[in-house]
């Protein structure tokens with residue numbers, strides 16, 4: 061049996077898997093860890109020791125009605141991670157991702173008990189901004205090239221004191237390190253754009269984190285969704301990185317042997333408890349001490365999971381399997397947990413953890429020296445500028461959304477113009493036709509905005525990741541998102557539509573009337589879009605958000621006072637009119653078009669105010685008119701504030 065201590069230098073000595081005698085890896089790359097701080101734009105790396113001491117993690121689980129109970133996900137986990145490749149493995153639901161998130165400071169601290177130390181000091185507040193975390197999904201902007209994505213990360217995550225030249229140098233260096241030079245100027249790709257390959261995409265995700273030279277790099281299941289060859293390439297690359305002085309910690313489900321042999325350290329979890337933590341090459345020895353021997357040609361990770369799951373048939377010889385076909389799996393969880401606690405690997409771990417913890421206590425514990433508090437690397441203004449540049453690029457390279465919204469507005473305007481071309485202003489019927497135009501215009505302002513509902517749904521993962529990793533503040537993202545949605549997709553179509561429809565239908569003459577009409581269309585559109593933004597931040601599923609929105613619009617129309625008189629609604633429901641965007645938009649347009657106007661023909665004139673009286677609206681005073689604009693502006697503001705609060709809340713509850 062080998063020595064169970066697992067120092068960072070282990071890997072450099074050569075790793076021998078004697079049990080399977082399959083291969084011996086002699087690692088030639090030498091660890092050359094330079095000690096410089098992250099986020100300084102330096103090219104040197106910075107391997108740190110991350111230690112977890114007696115970590116418990118609880119979540120609140122709601123019973124679906126009113127009560128919530130605490131559920132324990134991780135129990136008393138201690139671990140020490142040093143330079144090298146540290147894998148967290150275990151059956152599905154064993155707590156790998158939860159533990160990785162706890163280590164990276166990405167879980168709500170209220171549910172975490174125990175100590176997390178970086179180089180013997182408590183991890184700084186906002187630790188998640190200091191480390192690199194590569195999530196399972198793609199979180200790079202598909203419309204940008206690899207280089208542009210890295211430049212975006214560098215512009216926001218390296219401090220302003222790092223010059224543009226140094227930043228470009230850092231980007232080029234990461235591109236070179238990751239072997240992405242060939243595709244550096246190719247777009248990453250999305251559902252509309254054919255981009256780089258899966259392996260290059262994964263490396264691009266990793267590169268976004270490497271820009272800041274993080275002391276610890278976390279990866280959540282880095283091989284998921286990759287073919288065997290690409291998975292190998294990515295892990296080989298990570299191993300190379302670790303040899304340059306990085307602490308790399310990742311969760312992985314069931315790797316094949318060629319990948320497993322690249323690991324330096326292994327943490328095996330079962331039901332949120334440690335069943336093994338030590339050098340990866342000694343894990344088979346531990347299982348053997350517990351009476352489980354891995355068969356020749358069996359893959360160690362498969363073997364570990366079979367034992368933990370209690371599927372001993374998978375481990376027995378052929379005859380035993382035949383005899384044992386009907387037996388149920390019996391979990392070996394308790395046996396392994398107890399076995400590990402008594403093992404020399406645990407003793408070694410405990411003494412190492414204890415040494416780090418004593419150093420922490422002798423430095424004054426939580427009150428002693430701490431790491432510097434990590435904040436955003438760049439100012440609010442810079443964040444807005446960089447995000448705006450990305451949004452412009454995104455808009456120009458992916459013009460489909462803007463094109464469809466503006467195009468459909470144009471089409472609708474032309475259609476209305478053709479149907480209601482140069483309406484008369486003499487008969488009751490002309491007035492009725494004008495009412496029809498106003499109704500269709502407001503309907504259009506509501507329903508054509510439904511595209512806004514995808515604004516935060518589409519980019520949810522990207523926003524969550526970037527915000528948690530300290531790229532930018534919620535406020536910077538929110539402002540840029542609004543400006544780049546409201547101006548091209550709400551303001552431009554409203555202006556175009558007003559210009560086309562107003563004159564072709566021949567609505568009420570007068571420049572003041574025209575501009576008030578345009579303002580009303582825009583503000584109706586804005587209020588509707590703000591409702592979409594709120595729903596989009598609250599609801600994750602596009603179809604559910606759309607259905608909720610359609611239902612809200614129908615209710616707004618129903619309680620808008622144009623399809624049914626307010627006194628017929630009943631007091632207990634009539635208050636709903638005050639939430640109707642439809643009502644405010646329609647009332648303002650009606651007042652512009654009909655107030656104090658006479659429709660005359662050769663024989664008689666009739667007072668268009670009767671149209672306003674019939675719809676039971678207040679129109680006499682100036683305030684009666686402007687209150688509709690104030691209401692639309694107020695609704696937009698409240699909806700935006702609620703949306704902003706929800707975006708901030710989203711960040712905390714992940």
Ligand SMILES: Nc1ncnc2c1ncn2[C@@H]1O[C@H](COP(=O)(O)OP(=O)(O)OP(=O)(O)O)[C@@H](O)[C@H]1O
Nearest residue numbers: 119121133150151152153154155156157158159313
């Ligand atoms: N917020 C939560 N609410 C309720 N249960 C949770 C929550 N988060 C995690 N769990 C439970 O904790 C356990 C561990 O989850 P986790 O995602 O960490 O497991 P995992 O090992 O990463 O699983 P997989 O390999 O399937 O991704 C699971 O049983 C999961 O259902």
